[in-house]
Amino acid sequence: MEAATVEEQLNEIKNNLATVQQRIVDACIKVGREPSSVRLLPVTKTVSAERLRIAYTAGCHEMGENKVQEAREKSEVLGDLNIQWSIIGHLQTNKVKYITRFAHEFQALDSLKVAAELDKRLQAAGRGMDVYVQVNSSGEASKFGLPPEAVEDFVKQLPNYSSLQVKGLMTLAIFSTDLDRVRACFVRMRxxxxxLRQNAPAGLSFDELSMGMSGDYELAIEEGATVVRVGQAIFGKRPLPDSHYWPGFG
Known part of the structure; x- marks a missing residue:
């Protein structure tokens, strides 16, 4: 089977994007929300830099990556494009120095050690970064994120790190065909x-809820998601099952 041409790939991604965006609109209308209140973050893990260049032409100007090394390499190869990079996966302190060079957003903050290192590096660079606090809404031991009951105490410490611009919460719901169990994760987050909107320290914003992926983003929107992280519905199936990329899947 011949590889798809650039034009064919461009049309495929454009069509997939249009489908996802229409489904976002439909999900918003269903619950009386403004479609403009939901931001689509294309998730680009395992997608080649060449294909991402095509995706940029198709309209994907924000990209979310799970692994720092993969994001770093792609940001260098695609450095001539004005891409806004978001790190959406677990971050070790020894990798913080890399993301402060190219990422504009970090969606998986669940450690004060990482917060301190991130703040130190950002202060040295004279810049800030949008961050989301990651919450383990499903209670699965295999997943990163703070347990919901620990979040309020955690966020009370965040004003100590002035370069971190706290925007909201992020989660991965349970991977299940039981939609009631999936919805329960989203309701817990909302x-x-x-x-937090009532009790969080001054200066921290909790307006944003990053939740919902290719298989459940419409459900997430119904329960208040303001950011949905969609990969396969835009770029097609990945070469390996989800369990290879996300803990707790499969």
Whole structure:
């Protein structure tokens, strides 16, 4: 089978994007939300830099990466494009120095050690970064993120790190065909977000809820997601199953 041409890939990604964006609109209309209140973050892990260049032409100007090394390499290869990079996967302190060079957003903050290192590096660079606090909404031991009951105490420490611009919460719901169990994760996040809006320290914002991926983003929107992280519905199936990329899947 011959490889798809650049034009064929461009048309495929454009069509997939249009489908996802229409489904976002439909999900918003269903619950009386403004479609503009939901941001689509294309997830580009395992997608080649060449294909991402095509995706940029198709309209993907934000890209979310799970692994720092993969994001770093792609940001260098695609450095001539004005891509806004978001790190959406677990971050070790020894990798922080890399993301402060190219990423504009970090969606998986669940450690004060990482917060301190990130703040130190950002202060030295004279810049800030948008961050989301990652929450383990499903209670699965295999997943990163703070347990919901630990989040309020955690965020009370975040004003100590002035370069971190806290925007909201992020989660991965349970990977299940039981939609009630998936929805429960999203409801838990929305309720937590609402409490934080009342009790969080001054200067921290909890307006954003990053939740929902290719298989469940419409459900997430119904329960209040403001950012949906969609990969396969835009770029096609990955070469390996989800369990290879995300802990707790499969």
């Amino acid at each position: 309720d937590l977000r609402d409490r």
